[in-house]
Amino acid sequence: MKLFACGACGQMLHFENSSCLACGAPLGFRPDRLELATLDPLPAGGFRPIGGGGDDAWVFCANAASGGCNWLVPLGGDAYCPACGLNRTIPDLDIAGNAERWRAIETAKRRLIYALRRFGLPMTSQHEDAGQGLAFDFLADAGAEPVMTGHADGLVTINIAEADSAERERRRLELGEPYRTLLGHLRHEVGHYYWDLLVRDGGRLEAARAVFGDERADYAEALERHYATGPQPDWQSGFVSAYATMHPWEDFAETWTHYFHMVDTLDTAASFGLALDPQVTARDADSAGIAFDPYRAPDCRSLVDAWLPLTVALNSLNRSMGQPDLYPFVLSAPAIAKLGFVHDLVQPPA
Known part of the structure; x- marks a missing residue:
């Protein structure tokens, strides 16, 4: 998740903020621009973003009070934002x-x-x-x-x-x-x-079966077997998680989940300008810079090469606080190939 800045005072802002902690200016998230906007109240009601963004008036989602939603909707439009x-x-x-x-x-x-x-x-x-x-x-x-x-x-x-x-x-x-x-x-x-939208209905079933296995295997039987006997002992050699071994559908969903973990965390790291250069090693594989938009990565390998060193650093920081590893997983070559399949679904090659 990228960072934002208050349009009134320049304070650093986070995605969930609804007011600036420094100057108190009201904030609202514009789903049309994917930006957290600093708001100027209008005399007739509603808000207008400070510093440009058009002349349209905005109001908060109907779930602002009850659900804590800080997303905006156009004045006179739908009551609920695209999320709610x-x-x-x-x-x-x-x-x-x-x-x-x-x-x-x-x-x-x-x-x-x-x-x-x-x-x-x-x-x-x-x-x-x-x-x-x-x-x-x-x-x-x-x-x-x-x-x-x-x-x-x-x-x-x-x-x-x-x-x-x-x-x-x-x-x-x-x-x-x-x-x-x-x-x-x-x-x-x-x-x-x-999976239904992009794989089943998107003409990618055969390609997915080559990577994740045949989803036509009986799901109820696979579920019962998984909870009765657990995953195969060497599951980390081919899957992102133990649950991913249960059925090809779950393998895809778990891989999809890990891909989103990876991209969102890398986006946050990039927003903070993080770069990794461990002082005890000169190996390139242990260092990382994130000089690209993870949501527009050139390929999955670029994401993985930045992700692996970052998880080592994050896990080490957590251990310093007496906390469990932030990312308690190991990515094998087959698991990375599955992440590549998801990458090509959500960020198709140009």
Whole structure:
């Protein structure tokens, strides 16, 4: 995620900010420009971006108060921004704790939608296209049957218990996962949506099968086998995660997720001007500079060559704080080839 600057005082701003912490100026994210704008209130209502951006007036998304949304919509246009407009169901906000959980989910979802729009990937709401649109259900457990996080025909369902840090950590340990986050869930489930859109419906099935395997394998049987016996012992030699071994669909979704982790983190590092030059080695493979836009990378290899040294540094910094590794994964050559397949889907060769 790139950084922004306050148009009134020059203070460094972050994607989630709704006001400048230095001068107090109101801020709003313009989805049409993918920019965090500093706002000047208009006498008749609404806002106009400071420092240009046209004469159009903007207002905040209808979820600004309840969902903490800082995205803008044109005055007189849709009530909900392009991120909130994808919601089909939100939790009952009158139940204690649900409002905080939902706000956390929406914060993660806005990062997801930002990335999808920055890549220019096709995306419509199911409100506009019931057949190929995207929608989100954020649900709480009720009764004996728990809500299962997943994807089906463009509908992404997230159990809002995942927004409770203690509960998410309990599930992470129970399932033996090294990493479990809201943003990771959202990236993974949307990966299934784009498998349908870009692979199945995009004429790439045979190419995907050559990389990930045959998705026609029985999914229910694969799921039962995975939880009964676990992944193969040498899974790291060919997959980005243990869960990716379960079925070709999950291999693709996990690889998609890791690709988005990689690009967004590299974009943040580039915004901070980070460069890596370890003082104990002269090996080129241990150094990295990010002199390119990760969202417009020339090839996947460029991303990987910057990503691997960065993860070593980030993991080392986390260990210095007594924290677990930020990126507790190993990328083998076959896993990198799978990342290359995803790269060519979202950043097709010129």
